[in-house]
Amino acid sequence: MSKDLKASAPTDSEIVLGILNNSEIVLKRLYTTYFPMILQLIINNNGNEDDAKDIYQEAIIVLYNKIKSGEFELSSKLKTYIYSVCRRLWLKRLSQMNRYGGDIRDFEEYLPVDDEVEKHNDRDIQFNKMEAALQLLGEPCKTIMEDFYIHNRSMQEICERFGYTNADNAKTQKYKCLQRLKKLFFQQK
Numbered sequence: 001m002s003k004d005l006k007a008s009a010p011t012d013s014e015i016v017l018g019i020l021n022n023s024e025i026v027l028k029r030l031y032t033t034y035f036p037m038i039l040q041l042i043i044n045n046n047g048n049e050d051d052a053k054d055i056y057q058e059a060i061i062v063l064y065n066k067i068k069s070g071e072f073e074l075s076s077k078l079k080t081y082i083y084s085v086c087r088r089l090w091l092k093r094l095s096q097m098n099r100y101g102g103d104i105r106d107f108e109e110y111l112p113v114d115d116e117v118e119k120h121n122d123r124d125i126q127f128n129k130m131e132a133a134l135q136l137l138g139e140p141c142k143t144i145m146e147d148f149y150i151h152n153r154s155m156q157e158i159c160e161r162f163g164y165t166n167a168d169n170a171k172t173q174k175y176k177c178l179q180r181l182k183k184l185f186f187q188q189k
Contacts, residue, residue: 016074016078018030019063019064020067020068027060030060034082034083035052037079038059039056041087041090045090046094055086056086058089059085059086059089130185132188133184133188134181137181137184140162141177144158144177145174145181154167155170155171156170
């Protein structure tokens with residue numbers, strides 16, 4: 001990392017590479033570089049500093065997930081992209097709070113980013129449904145699912161942990177648990 005990256009705002013490509021490489025320095029710079037712009041947007045449009053922090057955090061998560069998934073193409077300035085995502089998220093929040101007057105005071109260029117925000121929201125809903133389904137699943141299934149899918153434990157490790165006679169029995173149990181989890185997941189509204 002060059003010395004001037006710490007002193008000045010990172011370039012768009014440095015930010016993208018920094019996110020790909022899990023650079024905490026770049027993430028911190030990203031937060032400090034564009035937050036004042038988003039704070040101004042939110043305050044000028046019926047919000048406060050806490051709203052701005054929430055919206056900015058969500059936008060950074062959208063950007064982070066998009067870069068990490070390999071779907072991000074830098075077709076505009078990163079500043080414009082972040083502003084656009086924050087703008088869209090704030091419009092959505094205003095309409096949910098019935099504080100949206102039909103117009104928003106902009107001071108930056110923005111892009112239509114509805115699809116990305118919707119995908120982010122849909123993914124959050126799916127994660128919440130999965131978390132609820134896992135809670136309903138009960139033990140030992142919940143722990144077996146978490147051990148295998150989240151902690152990447154082998155069937156042999158799971159077999160030993162739960163006292164199954166062999167890995168095939170643990171695999172059969174995991175399959176039954178997965179079927180129950182799917183059923184619980186799809187029963188939710």
